[in-house]
Amino acid sequence: MTKRMSRRAVLPLLLAPAVALSACSTGTTSDEANGGETTIRLMAYATGGFKEKYIKAVIEPFEQANPGIKVEYDGVVSSAEMLGRLRTQKSNPTVDVSIMDLSVAESANKEGIFAPLDPAKVPNMKDLSEQAKVRDNFGPGVTFDNLTLAYNTKAVSTPPTSWNDLWDPAYKGKISISAPPQLDGIGLTVILNKMLGGDYTASIEPAIKRLRELAPSVQTWNPQPDTYTLVKSGQVELALAWNARSQLQHDQSNGALGVVLPKEGSIMQVNTINLVKGGKQADAAQKFIDHALSPDAQAAFSAEMFYAPTNMLTKVNDEVAQRTVMTPEKLKTMIAVDWNWLAEHRAEWTDVWRKDVISN
Amino acid sequence: MEDAYLVLNKLTKTYPNQPRSAVHEVEIDVARGEFISLLGPSGCGKTTTLRMIAGLITPTSGRISVDGTDITSRPVHKRDMGLVFQSYALFPHMSVGQNVEFGLEMRRIARGERRRRVAEALDMVHLSHLANRRVSQLSGGQAQRIALARALVIEPTVLLLDEPLSNLDAKLREELRVEIRRIQQEIGITTVFVTHDQDEALAMSDRLVVMSEGRVEQVGEPWAIYETPKNRFVADFIGRTNMFDGQVVGRDDGVLRVEIAGVGTLSVRAPEADLATATVMVRPHRVRIEPAQQMANELKGRVVQSSYLGDVESVVIDVNGTRVLAERAHSGRPLAAGATVGLGWGDADAYVIPQ
Amino acid sequence: MALLTPGLLALGVSFLVPLVWLARMSLNRTVGPAELQPAVSPQSYIDVLTDGFMWKVAWHTLWLGLLVTVLTIVVSYPIALFLARTRSRLRGLLMALAIAPLLTSSVVRTFGWLILLSDDGVVNSALRTLGITSEPLVLTNNVTGVVIALVEIMMPYAILAMIAGFGRVSKNLEEAAGSLGAGRLRCFVRITFPLSLPGVFTGALMVFVLTISAFITPRLMGGGRVFVIATEIYDQATTTLDWPRASALSVLLLLLFGVFLVLYQRLFRMVEGK
Ligand SMILES: Nc1ncnc2c1ncn2[C@@H]1O[C@H](COP(=O)(O)OP(=O)(O)OP(=O)(O)O)[C@@H](O)[C@H]1O
Ligand SMILES: [Mg+2]
Numbered sequence: 001m002t003k004r005m006s007r008r009a010v011l012p013l014l015l016a017p018a019v020a021l022s023a024c025s026t027g028t029t030s031d032e033a034n035g036g037e038t039t040i041r042l043m044a045y046a047t048g049g050f051k052e053k054y055i056k057a058v059i060e061p062f063e064q065a066n067p068g069i070k071v072e073y074d075g076v077v078s079s080a081e082m083l084g085r086l087r088t089q090k091s092n093p094t095v096d097v098s099i100m101d102l103s104v105a106e107s108a109n110k111e112g113i114f115a116p117l118d119p120a121k122v123p124n125m126k127d128l129s130e131q132a133k134v135r136d137n138f139g140p141g142v143t144f145d146n147l148t149l150a151y152n153t154k155a156v157s158t159p160p161t162s163w164n165d166l167w168d169p170a171y172k173g174k175i176s177i178s179a180p181p182q183l184d185g186i187g188l189t190v191i192l193n194k195m196l197g198g199d200y201t202a203s204i205e206p207a208i209k210r211l212r213e214l215a216p217s218v219q220t221w222n223p224q225p226d227t228y229t230l231v232k233s234g235q236v237e238l239a240l241a242w243n244a245r246s247q248l249q250h251d252q253s254n255g256a257l258g259v260v261l262p263k264e265g266s267i268m269q270v271n272t273i274n275l276v277k278g279g280k281q282a283d284a285a286q287k288f289i290d291h292a293l294s295p296d297a298q299a300a301f302s303a304e305m306f307y308a309p310t311n312m313l314t315k316v317n318d319e320v321a322q323r324t325v326m327t328p329e330k331l332k333t334m335i336a337v338d339w340n341w342l343a344e345h346r347a348e349w350t351d352v353w354r355k356d357v358i359s360n
Numbered sequence: 361m362e363d364a365y366l367v368l369n370k371l372t373k374t375y376p377n378q379p380r381s382a383v384h385e386v387e388i389d390v391a392r393g394e395f396i397s398l399l400g401p402s403g404c405g406k407t408t409t410l411r412m413i414a415g416l417i418t419p420t421s422g423r424i425s426v427d428g429t430d431i432t433s434r435p436v437h438k439r440d441m442g443l444v445f446q447s448y449a450l451f452p453h454m455s456v457g458q459n460v461e462f463g464l465e466m467r468r469i470a471r472g473e474r475r476r477r478v479a480e481a482l483d484m485v486h487l488s489h490l491a492n493r494r495v496s497q498l499s500g501g502q503a504q505r506i507a508l509a510r511a512l513v514i515e516p517t518v519l520l521l522d523e524p525l526s527n528l529d530a531k532l533r534e535e536l537r538v539e540i541r542r543i544q545q546e547i548g549i550t551t552v553f554v555t556h557d558q559d560e561a562l563a564m565s566d567r568l569v570v571m572s573e574g575r576v577e578q579v580g581e582p583w584a585i586y587e588t589p590k591n592r593f594v595a596d597f598i599g600r601t602n603m604f605d606g607q608v609v610g611r612d613d614g615v616l617r618v619e620i621a622g623v624g625t626l627s628v629r630a631p632e633a634d635l636a637t638a639t640v641m642v643r644p645h646r647v648r649i650e651p652a653q654q655m656a657n658e659l660k661g662r663v664v665q666s667s668y669l670g671d672v673e674s675v676v677i678d679v680n681g682t683r684v685l686a687e688r689a690h691s692g693r694p695l696a697a698g699a700t701v702g703l704g705w706g707d708a709d710a711y712v713i714p715q
Numbered sequence: 716m717a718l719l720t721p722g723l724l725a726l727g728v729s730f731l732v733p734l735v736w737l738a739r740m741s742l743n744r745t746v747g748p749a750e751l752q753p754a755v756s757p758q759s760y761i762d763v764l765t766d767g768f769m770w771k772v773a774w775h776t777l778w779l780g781l782l783v784t785v786l787t788i789v790v791s792y793p794i795a796l797f798l799a800r801t802r803s804r805l806r807g808l809l810m811a812l813a814i815a816p817l818l819t820s821s822v823v824r825t826f827g828w829l830i831l832l833s834d835d836g837v838v839n840s841a842l843r844t845l846g847i848t849s850e851p852l853v854l855t856n857n858v859t860g861v862v863i864a865l866v867e868i869m870m871p872y873a874i875l876a877m878i879a880g881f882g883r884v885s886k887n888l889e890e891a892a893g894s895l896g897a898g899r900l901r902c903f904v905r906i907t908f909p910l911s912l913p914g915v916f917t918g919a920l921m922v923f924v925l926t927i928s929a930f931i932t933p934r935l936m937g938g939g940r941v942f943v944i945a946t947e948i949y950d951q952a953t954t955t956l957d958w959p960r961a962s963a964l965s966v967l968l969l970l971l972f973g974v975f976l977v978l979y980q981r982l983f984r985m986v987e988g989k
Contacts, residue, residue: 080953087751087958107749107956173834173853179939181954220856221939224829235833343748347955351768358940416890436893437902443894449887453909462905466896514895 856938880914
């Protein structure tokens with residue numbers, strides 16, 4: 001009896017990993033378009049205020065200008081999870097447009113999940129900066145972000161100015177860094193390698209060596225629930241962070257979290273806006289994409305969330321320019337990054353980090 | 361009793377939050393080598409008493425001594441008492457042999473002697489061939505014999521059995537009764553046996569203790585309890601009986617005359633006593649149906665029901681509204697319901713229950 | 716049999732379908748960074764099995780599983796034994812208390828531990844106040860925190876499984892042993908403990924399997940320093956997007972479960988003596 005019972009009790013346990021994995025693939029179903037209106041569905045970030053700000057700055061003005069089109073926002077935690085969902089509905093997509101990280105989008109482009117845009121339907125594409133352009137008219141960059149240092153303004157009297165401040169013994173045990181496979185750690189590797197005079201496509205040994213010295217000072221390589229919360233609460237004092245979210249958190253925390261773009265420069269992260277292949281509303285979707293790439297929408301979203309615009313015609317005010325990389329001096333310090341190359345080497349770098357940095 | 365071996369002195373147990381004591385000032389003296397049974401209805405405190413003797417329950421007050429030594433506060437494992445449970449309580453993860461050997465191991469007895477004594481004990485219950493069996497492969501009867509061997513192998517001062525036969529079928533019960541008694545007499549061990557089966561108690565015991573609601577009602581040899589119960593409870597509890605309540609109307613040469621409403625005046629031999637009322641008891645087997653000779657007490661009645669039991673016939677007779685039980689041996693064809701019959705018993709067949 | 720049909724169907728849908736999907740996915744191929752290509756290829760398995768780091772992760776997982784299992788059983792055993800044997804009227808209440816943590820998610824409980832064990836959390840404050848330590852002990856963002864939180868999270872499961880497996884432990888047997896001369900300690904060693912082994916094994920298997928597949932606690936408490944198979948699967952599935960590799964890892968983890976299940980049944984039969 002006991003034996004049989006225990007076997008039965010164990011069975012569901014075996015399911016755990018299977019269910020966990022398949023859960024990643026369950027997509028949400030689309031609502032029917034309501035009454036003569038066209039509804040397009042946008043899949044983008046759910047986290048860090050992105051959703052609210054994007055609806056306010058981009059979607060609402062679009063809907064006002066195009067009364068026949070409604071945009072539904074489907075918030076998802078990460079680009080990778082977006083790709084996971086899109087994979088499962090590849091044959092019958094319920095999403096029309098997706099905003100996600102450049103390198104993840106590239107996999108989707110190759111897998112035939114996204115379709116190239118029609119330049120005639122998205123005229124704003126021609127005004128995009130070089131870094132925002134993607135091969136074969138696939139979904140182009142819609143926002144730029146960059147790595148920064150975030151710090152707790154109560155605990156830190158002299159704000160950091162350089163990436164080298166991470167090695168300041170004052171911060172020992174008070175540092176948070178999201179390690180690879182997260183892009184944060186990948187980006188930091190590129191920056192350090194550049195600072196130490198190396199080319200990341202050749203070798204990252206210099207950066208890894210320097211990081212190994214940093215390892216004992218790091219409190220967490222996997223901040224939970226996220227970096228910004230830890231910095232605000234003082235659980236950590238200095239952290240590798242993304243500019244847009246840090247700027248937003250700075251405002252929302254009444255300055256408890258401070259943001260610094262280190263003098264050595266940084267790397268840029270690109271979110272692309274993509275047309276889902278096989279979507280039923282391709283025209284409306286491209287109309288929306290064009291709007292998202294327009295100088296007005298770009299300026300509005302930058303003012304809300306401090307992502308730098310990708311359309312070169314975008315006019316931003318001084319404050320926004322100061323708090324993004326949108327000044328010519330800052331742009332000059334940005335390190336060129338081949339994200340597709342990095343995506344190919346991400347697993348490799350992750351292994352090196354684990355073996356040579358984290359295990360120390 | 362002067363040569364008392366196991367003595368219970370005003371033994372009392374009150375469980376927390378219980379208004380009444382489960383066992384109340386119980387006084388029992390057990391002689392060395394005596395077989396005594398605790399008998400009584402369910403919940404009367406038999407188990408509680410036995411477990412206090414074993415050391416599994418701490419008495420609220422009172423004392424227990426064995427051979428003159430007070431053991432009231434001695435822990436179970438130092439009491440040296442053999443215990444047999446209704447549920448056998450054999451260790452399921454040990455073989456039969458290991459079960460029997462367990463108590464000897466606890467006593468740190470040398471291996472060779474352990475072997476010898478285990479073999480002897482198994483031999484005593486005629487189960488030597490089962491030494492290597494697993495406990496789960498035993499029948500109920502075998503299991504209880506092993507439990508007995510296990511309890512006896514340690515040569516305990518007292519053997520305690522709590523309804524050891526209740527889980528067995530009737531035939532096995534009778535067989536084991538005989539066997540337990542045989543072994544008990546062979547080794548002469550002082551034994552306290554708990555049961556609610558009167559036949560068992562009457563058949564096996566040197567003496568009986570009848571209990572009710574935590575108190576001892578009567579202690580005595582089986583025949584004495586049966587023939588001369590001390591009170592209505594004992595009379596009613598042991599065996600089947602007829603009891604008549606009435607007014608004493610006369611006394612004549614050791615024979616009391618008692619007037620029973622609706623039945624008539626009964627004669628019963630009784631010791632000298634100044635009684636106004638009396639309860640007369642007659643056991644059914646003493647009641648003659650259609651007696652051949654004249655008897656001191658004669659009644660007429662109508663057969664209500666007759667049950668044919670093989671060796672006897674049990675008859676319920678209505679005498680003017682009073683039910684009388686009778687037993688007829690060698691009856692042949694049973695009496696038909698409705699038939700009118702004469703009944704009778706001698707004045708020595710009846711007994712006056714002391715009030 | 717007819718009565719079993721809906722159950723079997725449910726089992727088929729909830730268990731077999733994901734399993735088949737998983738097995739199929741593990742044979743696909745990942746090209747470039749994360750491009751999923753349909754294929755029938757053992758490449759993912761070869762990749763996983765020839766990756767030295769994966770072996771290290773597997774070893775870590777087993778080690779963590781064993782450590783948590785041993786600690787959980789040691790801590791839970793007295794509680795389970797007490798609950799299984801007590802005749803107190805409070806038994807129901809105590810039982811409810813012991814398993815109440817199951818009502819909250821392990822995410823919530825892990826965050827709870829994250830706060831309790833942090834540098835200025837209750838534990839470190841207490842140690843400091845009592846003068847036992849001057850510097851805070853690092854109890855979070857490392858394997859120590861993971862172990863502490865996992866043990867607490869696993870305790871209700873262990874207690875329930877052990878109580879269910881303590882069927883042969885009985886007061887009667889202990890009393891019999893007592894009457895035969897066994898004191899408390901010897902009674903425990905010779906009677907209670909051996910009889911409780913089936914419960915211990917059931918509890919241990921339960922905790923072990925739950926621990927080696929635990930994802931949330933190692934992820935939240937580990938500070939990115941604790942690598943186990945489950946976090947690896949999660950990373951592969953949701954960050955690196957290598958689904959074939961994630962699936963292959965899952966299948967291998969399932970096989971590992973299978974192995975332990977068989978070992979467990981062997982052991983169980985040995986203890987039950989059948
Ligand atoms: N642990 C306990 N707590 C409270 N009351 C108890 C406890 N054990 C027994 N009792 C009560 O004490 C009284 C005597 O119980 P005991 O078990 O001694 O009866 P018994 O004569 O052995 O009955 P049975 O023939 O049914 O076995 C009963 O009223 C019972 O309900
Ligand atoms: Mg009893």
